[in-house]
Each structure stands twice: as C-alpha cells, then as structure tokens.
Amino acid sequence: MRVLIVDDQSLLRQSLAVILDQQPDLTVVGQAGDGAEAVPLARATRPDVVLMDVRMPGVDGLEATRRICADPVLAGTRVLVLSMFELDEYVYEALQAGASGFLLKDARPEDLVEAVRRTGRGESLFAPSILTRLIAHYVAAPRPDRPAGAVRRLTPREVEVLALIGNGLANDEIAAALVIAVKTVKTHITHLLAKLHARDRAQLVIAAFNAGLVHPR
Template identity: 55%
Template sequence: MINVLIADDQTIVRAGFAALLGAQEDITVVGEAADGREAVALAERRRPDVVVMDIRMPNMDGIEATRRILDLPGADDVRVLVLTTFDVDEYVYEALSVGASGFLLKDATAEDLVAAVRVVARGDSLLAPQVTGRLIREFSRQRRNRPQPPQALSTLTARETEVLVLIAGGLSNGEIAARLFVSEHTVKTHVARVFTKLSLRDRAQAVMLAYEAGVVVPGDGGPG
C-alpha cells in the first residue's frame, strides 16, 4: 500500500483528492493538512510514503514544509509531489531544489494524479521534459553565482556522466538504454551508482545538480 498525506489549504480540494486517492486499491490516505505546519506535524506522526503538497498555503508554504519533512529523521524514503500552476514556476524550481520528487499541474486529470502518486512512490520522478526543461533553463540562467561542481562529480566514469546528462534531458531508463544500445538493467545499475556517488535521492535531484553544476548547459536543448 502507498500511504499518502494530502496538504492543501482548500477544504474542497483536499476532500476531492482524498476521495479519489482513497478509492484506489493500492493507496491509503493517512492524513490531510490545511497548511504547511500541519503537514510537517502529520508527516512526522503518520510517516507517509508520498506527500501531495500544495505550494501556496498559510502559516507555512509548501516549499518550507517540503524541506522540513524531508529533513525529518527517518524520512529518506518519503517523496513529495508538488501541486502547481504555470504562474508559479519559480516556486516549482525552489521545491525541486529542496528535494521534491516532481510536480503536477493543478488542472491535471484524476488519472494523472493517481498515476503521479504511483510514479513518485516507486522512487521515480514526475518531470515532464517540456515543462521541467523550460523551468530549469529559465531559472538556471538567473543564478548569478553558479556553485562549484561537487567534487563527487569527478568520481563518475565517462558512462555514468553520460547517463547523468541523459537523465537531465528527461529520458527514462528505457529511453537511455535505447540511446546507449545497452540493456535497461545496465542503465539501472549506472543510475544507482550515480545516485550513490552524488548522494542523490532521486532523478529530480539529479536533474537539478546536472544543470546547476554545469554538466548540462542551460538552453542547449538537452541531449540530441
């Protein structure tokens, strides 16, 4: 079962999400929070697998709540799925920076929401290339002080670096396997090693690191 916590300041929205997700055979809603502060408290008590997190909430916004939840002891396996709209792109960037595993537009269908919860629950990231690529390129350009690439990048093999670049381009394991003419199992091994060497939680963090460290240059269009 996937245990889900829903955080949204709109009662009707929370109720709708809870009804939809709770109706799935493999999903249990373990809590509902009306603001970020309550979301953190519930996450500490209920230990959800996935937090469906709104960004704009009173008392504490979704970005700070995400950061605090992922900093909780024993929260290594918790995944946060951020809800957003196109007019809050910068907040999405910040949410990914603090560890969110992906985001979903608020006008998504019911089927999209259910699928998104399942995607992040299994450790993948919900990063639509046509949206996320634009976000990262836009806000990477705005970063005046680009951080130095982490030393751990130098420990990657040439193939692992290539895999990191393809992850940043939004490719799935299957697509990377086809691109590199190797098996998907081999790709999974490379991805696991990249995550271990760079201390990454998931693909979302891999994308952020690749752009911010200059492994992928903003605006280059990604892997061709």
C-alpha cells in the same frame, strides 16, 4: 504506496483522495489543511509520498517540504509539489527544499496517479512545460560552481544516464534509449546518487543541468 495529501481547499483534498484511493496500489493515509499540520501528520503516518500544495496560509508548502525533507524520521518520504502556478521561483524553491517533483493542478487524473507512483519509486517528475523552463534557466545562468570534478569521476555510461535523467526520462525510457535492462538503469542511478552525493533523482536532474549535460529543446 502510502500518500498524504496537503492542501488548504477541503473540496480539492477530497477529490484528490477519491482519485488516488481508487487505485489498487495507492492508499491515502491522511489529509492536512496547511503546512503546520502536515509535518506532524507525516511523522505520524510515515507516507511514501506527500502531495503538497504550495500556496497555503500560515506555513506554506515550500516550508513544509523543507521541514519534511530535513527530518531524518522521514528519510523515506518523497514530496510531490502540486500547484496552480508554474512560476519559476516556486519550482526552484521547491527543488532546493528537497521536493522530488512539481506538477500543475490542471494535470489529468491519470497523469496525477502516474506522478504519485513515479515519485514513490524515487523518480523525479516535472510537468513538461516546467521542465523546459527549468532547463532553459539552468543553461542560461552562469555556473561557476559546475561540479566538473564530480562528473569526471563518472563512467561514460553513468554520464549518459545522468544526461537522460536531466531530460526527464523515466527508467524504462532510459533503458530503451541505451538498449539496456531497467535493472541496469537502477544500478547506474544508485551509483550516481552515491558519487554525486544526491538525496534523490530530483537532485540528479539539477546535477545534470549544472554539469552542462542538458540543453533546451
């Protein structure tokens, strides 16, 4: 799995590269110090995952994420936002920009590695504290545009899978909860992406929130 690291702190970039390069299934293909450098470097290296800092001088991580996710050349690239902050506006803007997940910089190295792997596999990844606040925000906010029609087109099993995705469960956890094979879960997710016109799993999380399938815990 190919990874591009974007952060304005050189020491942190190097530390992240050491952690990731130690994994037999991960390879750091490039490093960038800001968003302006990140976009052309992503086009040149075609990473599976971009590990993106939020606050950087010049072009910040949110704008760089927006450009990368909108670039048809990088359709197979996922962005995992990494930040010191869990401010709500960062989370919402990152999701709107097309990010597939949001992780705090105080995460343990093993959690970072797993987050990169999950993002590369097309799963969404949120720190537990961020997911809880995200759910609370969406449930409390008015949703006049709730996609009820789209959800009505789903099968009962697809609705169950969508709800579990909204709660942050990984594929193997969904399979265990519903007593089905992981391959079957992946098939349901493929159908959900098509029926809900979602780009990736992160957008399915938002769809679950908007459809009222997820509630604060």
